[in-house]
Amino acid sequence: MIDEMKYAAVYGILMLGLIVELLIAVDGSILGAFAGAAILAIASLQAFFIFLVYMHGRYGPRPVAVFAAISLLTVVPLFIALLYSVVMPHHGSLP
């Protein structure tokens, strides 16, 4: 039963997150400029719970978690560069 309760609790967290996301989206004034960031933070938490509870099953999570973290880190430079390509002033023109 412990497994079922754990899974149901995570499902509850996911649904709660979804509701909060919808509330923020409908009335963004609650968090002002941080509304978008808050929604993305909730989505990240949801994904973290799915990874931790729905996906890891019976395994010791450490090697998998490390590997997954490295996979995430791999694309971080791309995000930074893509962002900086846009938000920083261009010093030249496209070919």
Place this chain on the structure above:
Amino acid sequence: MVDWHPLKRWLFTTNHKDIGILYLLTSLYFFVAAGLLALTFRTQLAIPSNTFLQPDEYNQAVTTHGLLMLLWVLTPLGAAFANYFVPIQIGARDMAFPRLNALSYWVYLASGLLALSSFLAGGGTADWGWTTYAPLNTVEFSPAVGGSMMGLALMLLMASSIVSTVNFLVTIFRLRAPGMSLMKLPLFTWAWIFTSLLMLWAFPSFVSALTLLISDRTFGTVFFTSTQGGPLLWDHMFWFFGHPEVYVLLLPGFGITGDLLSTFSRRPLYAKKIIIPCLAIASILSFTVWAHHMFMTGISQSLLEAFNVTTELISIPFAIIVIAYIFTLRGGSIRFATPMLFAVGSLGLFIIGGITGVFNSSVALDTAFRGTFWVVGHFHYTIVGGGLTGLFGGLYYWFPKITGRMYSERLGKIHFVVYIIGFNLLYFPMHLLYDMPRRIFTYDSSLNAGFYIGSLFVGYNFLITIGAFTFGISQLIMFANLLWSARRGPAANKDPWGGYSLEWGVPSPPPEFNFPEGVPVISATGVTYRPVAMADGGHADAGYGAGSHEEHWSHWPIVVAAGSGIALWGLLMSLPALLLGTGILAVAFIGWGRETLRGRFSEPIEAVGEKWPFARLENVSLGMWVFIFGEIAFFGTLFGAYVFLRMNSLLTGFVWPRPGEVHNIFFGGFNTIVLLTSGLTMVFALTFARRGSYRGLQGSLVATFALGAFFMVNKAFEWRELFAGGFTFSTNTASSIYYVLTGVHGAHVVAGLTALVYLMVKALKASSTTQAAGAVEIFGIYWGMVDAVWVFLFPLLYLL
């Protein structure tokens, strides 16, 4: 009566050595094709104002030469040796997933044939250069259908490589012999680990880029034709794959070179414990240097500075490795057999390539050199010099092991001498053409730089072409030598070189399952072979020494590959072919599943050995995890594209639709609940399977399937509504990214539903629910990933 047995063996084999040989022969075939294309365009460039090729023919030849050499020759040539030797070097009987290994090869072949057939597609093949730069890659500038076919061939090749990567990582981490700790692995296997990791994280980003490109070319989306996306988006997505790809090409040959230097100087590899971390650091840094290919694109000054620094940093680990290689030679008893000549040659050529690379890392110098023949010279010294030359060393080194016969040493040395002369005649003068643009099909005499011998003017371009033909002739010497020696060469003993890795302890060629004397056990004193029961406590006794090749045949990998190739060709060329290919694929997947369910395919049983750090995972679950790590890169890159388009819309004056303006937030929220609920029923299925509740297991699987299917029906309904409202693929970048993101996610859901059908059948046929629990657990990991991706897609597409 025709004896079909040998043909059937090669068509249906799943044995890693057979597949290694197939990779070797196929990559050499593509090497010849790509080499002939190079000779064609070098002939065109030999003299000014030449008309041997028309401009579009020249562009197609250069494009196909680059793509074939990089992706269908060098990477698979490394994979050929990895397939043949990595399992033996780690003490395993085969790869972790032999059928997937066969699938990787056949899909690789199908992708190559699709790429070559694009020449015949009407209007010729891709003509945009191997970098496929936007907007040259768009329909406006490259309308030929052959370009799209090349794009699909590349996607198919990437799929093959990613499957292969999963297989290698699981094999190396899970199938090592007792005592074979990671640090005891030969350098080639280490190099292949890093190559696999680079492929795992870099290739999916290329698949993302190709997805956007093919979507633009086929469905009319506007990623690379809009001001929000355009060339800069392609450049980032392509080079994020493209620069790690350079190390994918380099590392296998580089690893072989290290092993050769050690073997032929009869000394242990100097500072191996430092070389391995250096390979790791270089691999990590390779994901942080790609924008040095974009110094001239107008990206911000801070990015230029950052990538200038990271590019200079990456030369440090390689410099350390080169010094370690040189120190390996010091005091050694060196034997200059042909493999050693190629190893030393590779090292020397790579040093030149590395030094010229440091020039390119400087923004100031790169501004002068970018787009000139200097860059062509640099990367050929690096990739051909450091990569291919090392691989050719490996070819001579392992030839006696693969064929059981020695090659002609004299012809091998002649090959080396002609190779080195041709190579340097071909590539060195390119550095002297540092002011000649590289992407032109001809040039007038004012650009014809050169020198005088007496009154005779010798153009550098002419010299380069002479070098190209000399280099080509040198390969004929190699082919003649190896073909003749494979049949007539003197018999080779099992260790002609005094090699230290495990392949030199088994007969030449190795028997069916590699180790006839038992399980190799590695200890401080050397290798011993013990009966299985002694080595692993009896866990893998049954069948370890038994079994014949035929038991490990499978018809389905080649059928899946044929179906994929025909379907993709048909997608662009003919509806009946598309239907035929899809039909073949459906039959193949059903056949594959039936073969598994009925136990008609048996994998060789492996002894229990070293499995750190994944001792607590089964092979299949680790395989699924590794696949998901690649998916992180795939979706991560697509999310990156979304962020870029979204942020760029602010600068370009495009108003991104506000939440609720186009999409119905609550409908999206409802569909999110549907998908997340399917995630819950999926984990319940696992719980029921473990508890032995047959009814609970079946009910949960059916509920998961129903919810997943309902999600897709809702999505289809939503797409129809959006289309009816004028929000189509080509409306704007917001619509384009919406359809691509939900489309690829939907494709994952459909793939999951297909797997669910298999799972339900398996659960029906299983004698107990616990027997099905393993498969349920593995599928649950995949389904969790599908959920996790959606929890990001929903807010990005509906709420922000």
